[in-house]
Every structure is written in C-alpha cells, then in structure tokens.
Amino acid sequence: MISVDDKLKEIGKYIPQPDDDMLVCRCEEVTKGEIRQAVHAGMFTIEEIRRFLRCGMGLCQGQTCGKLVKGIVARELKVSPAELEPAVSRAPMRPMEMEILGRDGGDK
Amino acid sequence: MKRYDLIVIGAGPAGLSAAIEAAKCGMKPVVFDENAKPGGQLFKQIHKFFGSKEHRAKIRGFKIGDDLLKEAEEYGVEVVLNATVIGLYPEKEVTVKIGDEVKHFKGDAILAATGASENMVTFKGWTKPGVIGAGAAQTMMNLHHVMPGQRVLMLGTGNVGLVVSYQLLQAGCEVAALVDAAPRVGGYGVHASKVSRCGVPFYLSHTIMEAEGDEYVTGVTIAEVDDKFQFIPGTEKHFDVDTICVAVGLSPMSQLLAQAGCKMLDTPGGYIPECDEFGQTSIDGIFAAGDVSSIEEASSAMIEGRIAGVSIAAAAGYLTEEERKEQCGALESALGSLRKGMFAPENRGKILKETEEGIEISTNLLAKGYVAEDEITRYPGFVKKAGVHPVMECTQNIPCNPCQDACPKGCITIGENITSLPVVDVEKDCIGCGMCVASCSGQAIFLIDEEYEEGYASVTMPYEFLPLPEKGDTGTALDRSGKEVCLAEVVSVKSAKAFDHTNLLTIKVPKDMADKARFFQR
C-alpha cells in the first residue's frame, strides 16, 4: 500500500495525453486528464483524489468508474492497481434522499 | 430492533440457494433485495446451462430461476423486495431502506450475496446514448421484450459477450461484429461458433476507437491494436450501428463487506472478501457467496450459496457436524466438477496448447470464432460413417455432459471425467432421433447423413430463431464462418417439448457440403 513516504516518490512531469479529455467518472463528469493532474499534484491515494475531484462520489457511487480511476492512478504512479488501496466503502451504499436518511433514528 | 436467524443480502441465485438450505434445516431466514423482482440476473439467462444433471445442465437459466423461487416459497423463505441494504456492520447489523424508512435488523448470521457489476472501458464517445452494458441489452430484450437496437456491435468475447450476441440475434437484432482487444476469444468456443456460423464477423486484437453520433450512437470505428494495446494506424474499420454493447467482464460488488471491516483481497478478478471453504469471511458469522466472492457462472453461485446455507445452519446448531460434512461434501464435489477444464479458475490467463486428450487446440477458433475445416477432423466427436450419425463439434474441455445421457443408443461417451471431449462410437447405430442435438447447451452437435439421396447429404442442426423455416423452404447453407457455401432445401423441421425450444432443422445439401454446411439462411 502507498505510505506517506511514497509521497516523495518522483513520478515525473505531467505530460498531456491526447485522450485527457475522456470522461472517466460519468456521474460527476471527471476526465482522465483531471485525474492524472491530481496525481501529479501529489494526490497518490484514491481517497484523496475522490475528495478532490469527486470522481466516484456521484449518484452511482463509483460503480462504473471505480476500477477505471484506480487503473489511471496506478499507471501514473507506475505501480500495479492492486498496490493502491481502494476507496473507503461507506453507508449509505446506494443513493437515497437526505430526508429519509435524516429520519434514521438508529436502533429503536 | 428485529432479529433474524439469518439475513441474506441479495435474492439472486446464491442468496436464494443459501436461504433455502438454511430454511430446510429449520432456520427462519430473511432475504433483502433492492430490486422489484427476485432472481438476480437468472431471469435474463435464456440459454441452456452447462454442467451435468446435478447442476441442472441443459435447463435454461430462467427456468432454473422459476424453480428456485418455488423452492424458496415451499420452505417459507421470507423475501423482502424493494429493500436496499445500505449498510453492513461488524455487529451483524444491517440498515435497510424500505419505502421511506431506514430500518435496522440484526442477524445471528449474515450472508452477502450481492453479485457483481459490469466492468467498463473508455473510448471516445463511450458516454453517448446507445453505448450500453451487455447486461442492459439482456434486460431490455429478455425481460422487457424490447429490442436494445437494430444493429449492434459487441465489445468483448467472454461468455457474456458471446451469449448476449446470440441472444441479440434471437431477438431479431443484427450483430455487426464481435470485437475484442485480446488476441483470443475469451469465452467457450461453442458459444463463439454458434454466433460465427450465423455470419457475425469476429475482430480479435481490435478495439473501439470511437462511438460516433451527435446526440446518440449512429456508428462506430474500430481498429487493430498491437501487443501493447496501441491502435495500429490504417487498420480502422467503420460500422453503421445504433447500439454498442460492452461486455468486458464483471467485478464483485463487495462494498458492503468492505464497509463491515471484512478482510479484503485485491485480486485480478476484483476486490473480494477473504473467505474460508464455507464462505465465512474474517468476521465470525458474516458470510459471502456467489459472484461477490469470485466471478463464476450462476451454477457455481447456486452451489456456493447452498454450502454457505448448510454451514450457517450447522454453526447455529441446526445440523450436527456429521450432517454438515455429508451435505457439504456432496455440494463441494458438485462445485469441484464445475471448476474443472480449460476455463477452470486455475487456468485463467493461461494459453493452453492442447486438450486433456492431447489434441492440439483449434487456433482458428480462438482467432476467428470458428473451428476451421481442416481442424475439426482431429476431434473424437467428428466421425464419418454410412447412414445418419452425430458429428460433435465440441473441441474444448468444459464441464458438461448431457449429450451422453441424451443418446438412447449409447453412441456418445464422455465418461467419468465431465470435461472430456465427447467420443462418437461408430459401431453403435444412431437412429437419428436428434435428442443429442437438442441436449447440447453449446449447440455443437449435428446429425449428418451423407447418403440421404443420390448425390445429396442431409445436415440436421439446432435452430433457435424465428420465423421457423418450413419443410420445402429453400435457401442458402452457411459454413462455420457464416459464409454462403451452397443452396439448401429444408427437408424436415422437428420441434418437441423435450427439445425445449431447440428446433431440429434438417437441410439437404450436395454431398460434398456435408462437412461444410452448418447453418441455414432463407
């Protein structure tokens, strides 16, 4: 797994690629280029990138793009995707109305 | 808070099977499913399943689904639909959205059988309307009776891509091409062959460059890729299509298990919980079964579910250790036989050169989707003899054997090893009943009679399309690649309940076409 020390790793300069404008996260409309730039800005974990760009935080909750984002980040860092910690799984696992979630009184 | 003996998440093949086994032992399980109907993806599977009798081979997926629902009802399994599990906690508590409320439940045991989601690849224009998952195509045509498109291009030659392509043809859609970036067909050769002989071209080592169209898909351009998956300039091919189907694998939907804190493994097959042989995760009492723990066929998911159900019942004291061992033992051997052969989990990613029998693999099948004429003769199912006899174009070791039981005359042998290639015994007298043809889930058996008439041979093939040709119809015979080879006349069309919608179509072709003609086109 990526540790804090890895932040010092030299991954080279961000060089634009012809398909940088390709949408990766369909829900939040985040492109490959944005994800690559975020890695080069020092965000080496899926968690950081997700919070920064919101990819995987839209209505589908990363169902479609989760694996794609991981692949792009891994390629930028020149590691295998398995070396990257996946995004944290949190409830609610499916999109739902705040009104309903807010009424959840817990164990009653 | 309401408490249950067992809470099952997901009413698909694995979840329902587990709940049924637990209920059989006297437990009172509940199954939550976010969908409006139970059965998971089983009701979209309209093809005949592989395996042997104990795996319910040659029965179509949706029929297995029907039976599973009946069994669940019989044992009083409570299935709650439109109930979305939104959280799973290590204390074996789940939060479920039901209607406008979030409800909390506790289980003595919890089984996650949440299945899988479809993988995707990106290409220019992949977000356009008209680019859909292969599962979406199945849902539209097989559940809702609506055509997903008129003219479709399929990306992916795994079993899903192949099976869905065939189903698209059955639904009356045109399949423009099957495309895969890999240099070899990923799924069963028999699935590829039945699509190929209908005239669908395969483009291996090709992938999509761009989905075209302003508001929605009106065309697609594919191109060849090199061994580093980079496009080779000048190899572009364009197709006018309204739909692009993507079938590039599945990933386990294991988020709930990860949230609960189960120990997870990042494998090439996806992010999966670490489970013991009974499906228990690292958290005592939380189990996983089916695609969520590793992507396999629905037949395997059902057995895995049953093993988990039995184990959960035993852990709760509903079965003695002896009873558990006996029941699990039988289930494990059934599961073991499904995991044999060329497509076994241990062979994933390997390039096999020959069959278990030591016969060279058909390279044409892997590269183009059909066995070449000069390759087919080396397999034990391909025989020549006087009079009508089966010709079995089954060339890969897959766990499947209904054909040997189908023949009333004992012409076909697979033997003890379920993955062995079928052997045709030329000494036994084939009566031309066609039971073998209809029993083959891979539609790989033909009846050939080279002495049908002076100068003419007859070829009987499985036929699952509408409109069904009639005796006397004339048309064209296509070879294994879908190429037109000669004129053909329909001399017999047989449909029987025992054939389960696989009609037997017999065509008359010139004698020298007996080994070539494999499909009929009006």
Add this chain to the structure above:
Amino acid sequence: MGRIAEHPILGKAPEKDTVTFIFDGKEMEGKEGEPIAAALKAAGVMVHRYTKKKHEPRGIFCAIGRCTDCVMIVDGQPNVRTCITPLKEGMKVQTQYGVTAKEEGKGAGL
C-alpha cells in the same frame, strides 16, 4: 428499435394494457408496469437527459438501476431512474437538464 412480439425461446410477449404518457409534452404509448425506459426505447427515444457540467446527452446504460445515467424528471421529481420505475397511465416524463427540466438552462452552467 421496437418490441419483440414473439421470441423463439420466450414465446409471445406477455399481454399488458397499453397506457398513455406524456414525454416532453408529446403523447406516447407504452405498456403498463414496464420500466419507463423500456417504453421510451420501444418508441425510439435515445436521450434521457443532458449532464450538468458538460451538457452531454445520456441514455440507458446499465438498465438495472445502478448507473443512474437514465434518470429523468417524472411527475415533477428529478433524478428518477427510469429503467426501474414502472410506467403508469398519464405519467409526465421530461428530459432532465442538469437536475432541472428547463431547457433554457442548457449551456447556462446549472
């Protein structure tokens, strides 16, 4: 596109009542209880919505309620997954722009 009246394996499509619904002000027909998306597909409608940021068209993608690409405004409520929402007589279905129904919002950075 169109419907599959008779299928070689599944037989004739189950008989369902025909209902009328309104899609972007136009009257359309579908089968009662089928997903809204199936009725639109059968009628040849491909675009369900335009995205918020880039105003790009989207339609059916997963068809089982997971990807949320097919969301539309149904009876005034936005973000309704049309692939799993049953069609009813008189339903008002509108193309969704960002998260609203206003077409003039297109390009205005909703």
